[in-house]
Amino acid sequence: MENKNVLEVKNLRKEYKEFTLDNVSFSVPAGYIMGIIGPNGAGKTTTIKLLMNLIKPEGGEINIFGLDPRKNEKEVKNRIGYVGEEQYFYQNKTVAWTGRFVSQFFKQWNNNKFNAFLEDFKLSRTKKVKELSRGMKVKLSFAIALSHQPELLILDEPTSGLDPVIRREILDLLLKTSREENKSVIISSHITDDLARIADIITFMINGKIRLTGEKDDLLANWKRIHYKKGALSKNITASLNNVQDQVFGSSGLTDHYLKIKDQLADGIGKEEIKVENLNLDDILISFVKG
Amino acid sequence: MWPLIKKNSILFISYVLPFSVFLILYWFIESKANDPHFVMVIYFWMWILTIGFISSGEQQEAKNKGYEFLQTLPVTDAEIVASKFLLTLVMVVFIVCFDLVLLSFFKGTPLQLKTILFFVPVNGMASLLLAGLLFIGVFKFGFSRMHKVFWAVTFGAVAVMILTVELLLPKIRPGLPAIIDFLTHISWIFRLLAVGVVLYCYYLMMKLAIKVKIAAKE
Numbered sequence: 001m002e003n004k005n006v007l008e009v010k011n012l013r014k015e016y017k018e019f020t021l022d023n024v025s026f027s028v029p030a031g032y033i034m035g036i037i038g039p040n041g042a043g044k045t046t047t048i049k050l051l052m053n054l055i056k057p058e059g060g061e062i063n064i065f066g067l068d069p070r071k072n073e074k075e076v077k078n079r080i081g082y083v084g085e086e087q088y089f090y091q092n093k094t095v096a097w098t099g100r101f102v103s104q105f106f107k108q109w110n111n112n113k114f115n116a117f118l119e120d121f122k123l124s125r126t127k128k129v130k131e132l133s134r135g136m137k138v139k140l141s142f143a144i145a146l147s148h149q150p151e152l153l154i155l156d157e158p159t160s161g162l163d164p165v166i167r168r169e170i171l172d173l174l175l176k177t178s179r180e181e182n183k184s185v186i187i188s189s190h191i192t193d194d195l196a197r198i199a200d201i202i203t204f205m206i207n208g209k210i211r212l213t214g215e216k217d218d219l220l221a222n223w224k225r226i227h228y229k230k231g232a233l234s235k236n237i238t239a240s241l242n243n244v245q246d247q248v249f250g251s252s253g254l255t256d257h258y259l260k261i262k263d264q265l266a267d268g269i270g271k272e273e274i275k276v277e278n279l280n281l282d283d284i285l286i287s288f289v290k291g
Numbered sequence: 292m293w294p295l296i297k298k299n300s301i302l303f304i305s306y307v308l309p310f311s312v313f314l315i316l317y318w319f320i321e322s323k324a325n326d327p328h329f330v331m332v333i334y335f336w337m338w339i340l341t342i343g344f345i346s347s348g349e350q351q352e353a354k355n356k357g358y359e360f361l362q363t364l365p366v367t368d369a370e371i372v373a374s375k376f377l378l379t380l381v382m383v384v385f386i387v388c389f390d391l392v393l394l395s396f397f398k399g400t401p402l403q404l405k406t407i408l409f410f411v412p413v414n415g416m417a418s419l420l421l422a423g424l425l426f427i428g429v430f431k432f433g434f435s436r437m438h439k440v441f442w443a444v445t446f447g448a449v450a451v452m453i454l455t456v457e458l459l460l461p462k463i464r465p466g467l468p469a470i471i472d473f474l475t476h477i478s479w480i481f482r483l484l485a486v487g488v489v490l491y492c493y494y495l496m497m498k499l500a501i502k503v504k505i506a507a508k509e
Contacts, residue, residue, distance in 0.1 A: 052362070052363065053362075054359075054362050054363075054508065055508050056505075056508045073365070073367050074365045074366070074367060075365075077363075077364065077365035077366075078365040082363045084363065086356075086359075088355070088356040088357070088359045088360035088363070089355070089360060090351075090355045090357060090360070091354070091355050092355075101294060101298060102364060104293075104294035105294060105364045105365045105366055106364075106365060107365075
């Protein structure tokens, strides 16, 4: 995979009356899938709306394909496939009309690809948009987003509210598209299972701030819950643990640098005084939310 | 911008043309078509059609969240606003031409004919400025807040029409020939200049509407 970043965000800031997106910075290398995880109201949708130039930022920089999307809106959007949380289409128009209408705006629209997606998704060309279920509307959004050869896909909670079958179908399509066509993807979700399945990079967002960003495998390798009997851990390690709880077995706490302390725990693990439990993205998110 | 104009032109075809056909039928059926009241109806019909055209278009956009949809596509706010202004201009020019053709069959006195020739384009220019103001209002406050203003302006136009016909016209009738004579003798250069000024104002309104739309992004 290339390492060149397709997207760079620096110190992005957006203020609302009761919410501030504060100093958000991250980057997405070409060909990577980045998942933004956070609870409702964390700022995921605001971040994505800012990337899409749907709202104005109060400060910070956004760079997509080396361009400022506010100054080069048409060029940047021509190279982006977007699927939002809500599917906005002209409700009284048919699927075919929607495809024809949208195709006129994109330089690299591939009609054969669009028709193939409609067939794969079993979307009737003659059906009106208002007659489609939410899942079918999401599929139409994906058909549009993928039919103009985008280099970057920006997806805002595309799978929320969908049944597991359609969710899996969409995630598989996304993974296939990203891997086979080397497309970069930013996907926000509060369904951590979805992101665990497809993302390379995970960014945790809480209360308008980025709490952590890193490669998913590194995160999962470093974030562990350590169960230990009293006196089994050194003071340094005990002090570095988060969310420490007293349990029947002894105590337990979270570490975010397991690989660094792994060797120091080996003895305790051997004596069965220390047990290490793998965490999933949900556990990490909850630990952030609970502080 | 062309796809946007094409999309909105469907509204033009489905809204303005049937009304125009309706007016022709009315003209043929109404035995008193030569009545000056009919001319007044045509004048105000232009205002109401302009308001109705913009209102219907914006209602559709609001109902479908059309602007939110368009903003996800490679299209700028300037193009979205300009397409609306351009189509409204085409509509007003169409109605002015249509009215002039329709009223050319009007068998009135020379004074009445002069009045028609003068006031139809004036009405067209007024409609255009009204359209510009309404668009700025829509982009500033959103259609949900502005639709009450649309109703108020529509009722206001009808009220003005009734008052003009029933109250004002009889009172100023003695002095009307002199007023009309003065107005219709205004030089063509000034008339063209007035058209130019109105078109320039409309252009400035469009630029303001673009700014307002961009600024209205949360």
